[in-house]
Amino acid sequence: MKKLINAPEAVLSDALAGIAAAHPSLRVDAEARIITRAGGPSAGKVALVSGGGSGHEPLHGGFVGTGMLHAACPGEVFTSPVPDQVVAAARAVDGGAGVLLVVKNYTGDVLNFEMAAELAGDEGIEVATVLVDDDVAVQDSTWTAGRRGTGATVFVEKIAGALAEQGASLAEVAEVGRRVNAASRSFAVALSPCTTPAAGKPGFELADDEMEVGVGIHGEPGRSREKLEPASAIVATALDAIFADQPLAAGDEAIVMVNGLGGTPLIELYIAYAEVAKYFAERDVRIVRNLVGDYVTSLEMAGVMLTVCKADEQLLSLWDAPVNTPALRWGL
Amino acid sequence: MKKLINAPEAVLSDALAGIAAAHPSLRVDAEARIITRAGGPSAGKVALVSGGGSGHEPLHGGFVGTGMLHAACPGEVFTSPVPDQVVAAARAVDGGAGVLLVVKNYTGDVLNFEMAAELAGDEGIEVATVLVDDDVAVQDSTWTAGRRGTGATVFVEKIAGALAEQGASLAEVAEVGRRVNAASRSFAVALSPCTTPAAGKPGFELADDEMEVGVGIHGEPGRSREKLEPASAIVATALDAIFADQPLAAGDEAIVMVNGLGGTPLIELYIAYAEVAKYFAERDVRIVRNLVGDYVTSLEMAGVMLTVCKADEQLLSLWDAPVNTPALRWGL
């Protein structure tokens, strides 16, 4: 295992120290393990709190700031945070208008956030939850854990965060968050596995001519192993799956993210984006906004995740609203 | 070789197509292989042109925009651009106040940009050059190729670009660029090699407990191979080399970049930044601004580059000036 770390058990605390040192706009409570805006709560505004296992940076700490999250609760690597962290975050950022928890749909995240919601409610904090479950690589059904929450988390946090910044109510902010999730789909392909510091070896092994199709962001194997294909075919596989689940028609508009999983060079993400642009152009679906880069990662995994959100006027104007976070910044 | 590409020989053209599709703020001339601001030249302002081999993204194309570069000339992967590209770029962006070429000190880059400068001069374009050579891993001497240009390129492009935006003369912009370079030092360590699409295999092999110390950004081996060490020791090695070459005294101020080489998870860069912050604090040198992320990469290489620029009032105010590029954006 090759990692730029001091010790597997120190990864989270060391990283939090680095985040604290690097970003004066953030306040890191190392004890409570929460990252909040340095400015404190925004009186009268809904505060967004998210969190999850670490190893997905810049998610979520990199999205704390004006127009997006108020707080992030980082768990250990690939381990959801404990309820105490979420409650501490809700307490720290509640501006009196309630707290929206943005939760990725994993059993661990769901359970810990649920417990936290209950505890925070007991303390008199108004809490609502948006569950993100956009990964079409996972078959959805009431009998399973359901779809994973992946790339759409960024869209939900950005757009709901923008509405919160405008002073909307908790119900409205939660509603738009759910709308974004419902309009979004993701699919990811890995060219190499990743290794958690604790495990010391990769979650799966791939031959030099293989890829894992339909992977999540926790280093687990995907739905199937296939022969490595050119970028055009990989993009088509992912977008076919996304379009099969959420058809976009000629004339529709979309926000698209080509997201690197941590170990993919940016030049390759641009190559993938060129293929995405072609795919959309052939179907006459307009990509009206895009992100190309590492936003939701899986440690050093090489691969790409595509996330597509069907846009409408409200979502688009909230997308364009000012945001000022370490990882996403415009209009400010 | 695992790459998200269509074909080794199509890497540059496919990536340019992706950049063109992703960034409406940029104009990509696929024929001339140059990336310029969509807005065209800025009348009466000095225009910065940079370039170099591809594979270092977001350098340079990601730094084209208000307050930074006017044009980037991407060569093939790890191959400096040809003079024709640079001349085409200078021609496209000259606003009448001259063109500053920001050139990383590699024989190929230097020779191609020199030829281009001569040709552009013949066309009546006023041209000046800033040579970036900040990598202290390389012994400098008049008998060798000299130091490599690495991380400081970002600092030079940002700060000189800001002065150009303010309407300074070519001589002034070049002068501040040289000042930034003179104030900057870098040192990089790799935990894994990288593979160029054309070669198909890595530039060196590393055992599971080894690292390459003093690497550049072209996949070549470094100055020495050592046993893998904790982040704290790796950071100390790099900063010791930097401080030995450019001592910073208590009370000094610095801009610091913790730059990922392409395959390093962001969480590890934050761990490294925590160590950097400690190192500076112990010496009472203040880090007044920082960048943590992938800015000057070496394809999918895992590793970290530290760049330190001794700051003063002018450099700092130019650093803080608005910038709006795909990879660096603030104040706008």
Place this chain on the structure above:
Amino acid sequence: VDIHQTRIWVRAITAAMDQNKDRLTQLDSAIGDADHGVNMQRGFTAVAAALDGYEPAGVGDVLVKTGTTLISSVGGAAGPLYGTFFRAVGKQLTGPVAEPAQLAAAFEAGLAGVQKLGAAVPGDKTMVDALAPALAAFGAAIEDGQDVGVAAERAATAAEAGAQETIALQARKGRASYLGPRSIGHQDPGATSTALVFRALAEALTS
């Protein structure tokens, strides 16, 4: 079963998680996210610290404290689920000593809590596949008039068999469910740690 024995049980779990940390993590690496061993070890290390110097009024207090500490320190799916289990069991046991039948009933309350929270049924390839047979064996032995130590032995054996049997199952809950048919052929980490919990109980009650 008294407070002392309960403490010994929890201490034995802590030791088992220390010893099996890597094994559990590797099992989780195959079909999950490679953290289950680390999670359990972190949790029970915290539990050991929390119980140190703690003065419980009853058997249940030890277990409630254990559960609460797990919830506050584990995270992931295992934290709330194990936390809920121990809290639910503990809440049933208010006295300084728990009679075998009380314990069996409390365990059933624990299972109910886990199932209510996680919605897993036997066959979903989760900790429930070790927990359910363990409790059934424990309850049956007690009803049979067996000694609590013997009951615990049978529970441990049943849990181990249940964990083993998860190998053949396709996961329908938890992270492994994402793998679909590819989850078959791997033993569930949570069921494996549950087997450790009951083996520790058997050790505690027979030593």
Place this chain on the structure above:
Amino acid sequence: VDIHQTRIWVRAITAAMDQNKDRLTQLDSAIGDADHGVNMQRGFTAVAAALDGYEPAGVGDVLVKTGTTLISSVGGAAGPLYGTFFRAVGKQLTGPVAEPAQLAAAFEAGLAGVQKLGAAVPGDKTMVDALAPALAAFGAAIEDGQDVGVAAERAATAAEAGAQETIALQARKGRASYLGPRSIGHQDPGATSTALVFRALAEALTS
């Protein structure tokens, strides 16, 4: 040496670069950035296209065109250096035929151009370590009254020996210089491609 032979030479270089692309890239991979073979192949493919249908007035025109095309298509260190070499040689050869002694002198002008641009001296572990001995051998053979084909053969052999000898050298110019002592033990890619250039000349002038 006439225009036709010059074209054959350049065509033979193109063929050699095609064939040796991977070898040159692998040499460059060891002490550089793994692009020299690709660079040279791209350049001489462009040269072949540029010369196709081109009507040169003299031998020099072919070589100037070759050099100019290399500069516009190769990039890296090799582009300007080889481009300058061919342009400098070509500029000396204005007639439709080049006499052997003219050619020898033109080659020297080419070397001077390369050294002026790159500031490398023999022993720096660059293409100069193949170029300088090749030209020396060529000039000596011509002075000796040897046939131009023989001279080219000797030049090729000297270039190959020179390239071979770069293995023992520590680089002081180009990318390999960054490696310091670790550059020792590897053959310089540029010196190797220079040897191919002169082997191609020998083939062209003896076929």
